[in-house]
Amino acid sequence: MFEQITQVFMQYGVWGLFGLSFLDSFIVPVPPFFLQIAMSLIDPAAALRYATVAFTGSILGAPIGYILGKWLGKPILRKILPEKWTKLATEQFDKNGDAAVLIGSFTPIPFKVFTILSGVFNYSLTKLMLFAILGRGIKFYLIGILFHLYGKHAKVLLDEYLEIAVLGIGAVVAIAWLVWNKRRKKTA
Template sequence: MFQDVMDFLMKFGPWGLFIHSFLDAVIFPVPAFFLQVSLSILHPSSALWLATAGFIGCLLGTPVGYLIGKLLGKSVLYKILKKEWIDAATDRFQKSGEAAILVGSFTPIPFKVFTILSGCLNFPLWRLMAYAALGRATKFYVVGILFYYYGRSAENMVENVSLYIFVIAVPLLLLVMFLVRRRKRKREAARLEAARLEAEQQSAMKVLPETQTPSA
């Protein structure tokens, strides 16, 4: 049945990939990656346009998946997806929501798990959109660039593209996230220390007049 749906969407080219990517972020269990590769093999010169269509469709579908999770909770996930996918995604979210979304953009776990789970766990939508945009853009455009420059011969290159991105891009992205968060923590600590010193100074100024003896 899913193959029939993909064959039908394939007839519409970029619009079919747009719809597939949208549904991939909401409910459809087959990743849009497969349709992107199939269409890119047929039309290598349009590979970047296909990547753009898929990326936009995913971004528009992300808040819809988030809303489903917000309204229906995990019950909808257990009805449409494998329990081990949901448990793995939940474990990653509990450790670090941002990293879970980035990693989820490249793993075999369907991306809809992370969009719906974000809604279930009240993860901020703007953060979901930001990290989803970063992760999904990387995956869509890596495939698009390979087909655009290497044509049909890129088919063998993209077989393990998720693994390559996961090994190379994800560590770099996580390192950037770590450095940004560490910088924020240092700035927050400095702000709190400055506020503490100011409070102590004001307290000392209040105590000082009380300890002074009146002159004769």
């Protein structure tokens, strides 16, 4: 299914990449980095342009996921979960939402999960956008830079080291967030 959806969007080139990145923020189940990698493999010289297109589409789609979560998420959540679970989930998102959105923005977990949950749990749209810009930027530009520097060989690097790199970056981001959060609490 991923491959079929990717092929449909690939027919439209850069506009397909933009569309998939935009829709990934709130509805489509296929992450746009598959299409970004495929396009960068064909034309490594344009890899940074593809990173910019994917990044822009993803960031522009994030508020739509947020609004969908605000409008539709709460009523659905109230119907399927007991009130106490909803309250607990809201408290946890208030407490750990920064880390969840930041780390979730560049992991393989679908981005729409974080945009929609941010709306459901009344997370700050400003923070969502800030952390999405940071996390999505890391994700898309890391791929773009690899293809820009290593050409088609970047695919081999991604195949061999993507999981380790994502875990490493995730650990660095999580540690940086913890340090930043502790410093922020000390000054407050």
